[in-house]
Amino acid sequence: MEKKMPREMTGAELKSMLKSSINFKSLGGLKCDELTLPAEDKQWWRDAKIGMFVHWGLYSILGRGEWARFNEKIPKEEYEALADEFIPQDFDMREWTEIAKGFGAKYAVMVTRHHDGFSLWNSEGSYEHFTSWHRGAHRDFVGEYAAACREAGLKAGVYYSPMDWRFPGYFDPEGLPENAALMKKQCYAQVEELCSRYRPDILWYDGGWLAHKGSDTSSAWFWEPVKLNKMARSYNPKLLINPRSGWEGDFYCDEGSHEITGGIIPVPWEKNMCVCSGSSWGWMAEDPVSDFDWLIRMMVNVVCRGGNWLVNIGPDRNGKISDEIRQRMFQVGDWLRTYGESIYATAAGPYEPVDNVYGSTWHENKVYLHILDVEMFRGCVLPNTENRIQNAALFSGEKVEVAETSEGVRLTLPETAGKTGEPDTIVVLTMEEKVRAGGDAEIYFTGKE
Ligand code: GLC
Numbered sequence: 001m002e003k004k005m006p007r008e009m010t011g012a013e014l015k016s017m018l019k020s021s022i023n024f025k026s027l028g029g030l031k032c033d034e035l036t037l038p039a040e041d042k043q044w045w046r047d048a049k050i051g052m053f054v055h056w057g058l059y060s061i062l063g064r065g066e067w068a069r070f071n072e073k074i075p076k077e078e079y080e081a082l083a084d085e086f087i088p089q090d091f092d093m094r095e096w097t098e099i100a101k102g103f104g105a106k107y108a109v110m111v112t113r114h115h116d117g118f119s120l121w122n123s124e125g126s127y128e129h130f131t132s133w134h135r136g137a138h139r140d141f142v143g144e145y146a147a148a149c150r151e152a153g154l155k156a157g158v159y160y161s162p163m164d165w166r167f168p169g170y171f172d173p174e175g176l177p178e179n180a181a182l183m184k185k186q187c188y189a190q191v192e193e194l195c196s197r198y199r200p201d202i203l204w205y206d207g208g209w210l211a212h213k214g215s216d217t218s219s220a221w222f223w224e225p226v227k228l229n230k231m232a233r234s235y236n237p238k239l240l241i242n243p244r245s246g247w248e249g250d251f252y253c254d255e256g257s258h259e260i261t262g263g264i265i266p267v268p269w270e271k272n273m274c275v276c277s278g279s280s281w282g283w284m285a286e287d288p289v290s291d292f293d294w295l296i297r298m299m300v301n302v303v304c305r306g307g308n309w310l311v312n313i314g315p316d317r318n319g320k321i322s323d324e325i326r327q328r329m330f331q332v333g334d335w336l337r338t339y340g341e342s343i344y345a346t347a348a349g350p351y352e353p354v355d356n357v358y359g360s361t362w363h364e365n366k367v368y369l370h371i372l373d374v375e376m377f378r379g380c381v382l383p384n385t386e387n388r389i390q391n392a393a394l395f396s397g398e399k400v401e402v403a404e405t406s407e408g409v410r411l412t413l414p415e416t417a418g419k420t421g422e423p424d425t426i427v428v429l430t431m432e433e434k435v436r437a438g439g440d441a442e443i444y445f446t447g448k449e
Helices: 011-020 039-048 076-084 094-103 142-150 177-198 218-224 227-231 291-304 323-342 374-378
Strands: 007-009 050-054 107-113 155-160 201-206 253-256 271-273 309-313 357-363 364-370 387-394 401-404 410-413 423-429 441-445
Touching: 007 011, 039 155, 050 094, 094 107, 094 142, 094 323, 107 142, 142 155, 142 177, 155 177, 177 201, 177 218, 177 227, 218 227, 271 291, 291 309, 291 323, 291 357, 323 364, 323 423, 323 441, 387 401, 401 441
Parallel strands: 007 441, 050 107, 050 309, 107 155, 155 201, 253 271, 271 309
Antiparallel strands: 357 364, 364 423, 387 423, 401 410
């Protein structure tokens, strides 16, 4: 069969297509047919929609963010001494998976080693054995995490940072090639350990760029991400890989708490952000937890544009998650336990979202209209699509009047709709047949402006 060439799209075109604040990271990664996964191998992840991210490491002792070592220029010996203090008391990984489940997540991604180089497993490949196994705790937290995820029925992802501030060669790869090569050797050994021992479902890289300059893609000459990822895939041919290794990856990433607006993005993508303020991914004592309504609207805005939502928590030095975070995660999960059929296993569309007013998702012959502003919606006419509406009702069951005209579809919501102050009012449209919507497009974002 002849292979379809994806359409190339520049940064400017991407922005204009989406008319949004979206900011995909690490565009223009190397391409490699052998690494391209067929759409069906990504389907579990597309259906999963909701994931929980965890940043936890030595920086959780300091409570000033995971970049503390670099930002504060903490001397190597001083920072590394923290490894002997990293001995979580009464910590059971099932506390995290319980929260992930409570949140409604179908997958988790755990930071196994951040830029500071401290590894949370029994890593023989770790330079100077800077690990939780060889130092204070003497525990294999990644192994415990992988087991807890499997027990809870969660897909397990591992975050891994190829770069490591402990190597002067990271900051000067051309001037100190031997030292940089040591760091690369560590990366290959550790990715192999992670993939061979724990068989993760997702490999989530971060920080391939060199000397904090350029991009992950411009550092591909150094890391050889195609070779690296072929090795990773040899342990799980269906491993999902994010785009931050310098290879284009299986999905796109939008990072941070900025709002998501604009059109449906017809490629697999994930928004990752923090449940707290986002000023740090690692634990900080007074970090305010985001508002419930705001989180629900964020989730709806992501899913109605075809994305997954990966939400980060930062446990403290003992692995404990604050009551405030726990409550908020469960509150979102409660919402999902009620309205989940309008989120999980859906696709975006068939109606294009209107910023801050509504968006839509669909599954089989049902369309879920997620209405974020009921008053504004009352004045809207939905465009006609190929799909014929059989009937319409609020999620709670109350009937919604439908008038299909040549101009479009007008829905008359009951007076009571939106009065309870819910962040999202859902209307379920039952269609005559399975919904026909745009689906994914073959697009390759070049990263060029
Ligand atoms: C940013 C931060 C990094 C964090 C990552 C998570 O790149 O700099 O510390 O791990 O986001 O996506």
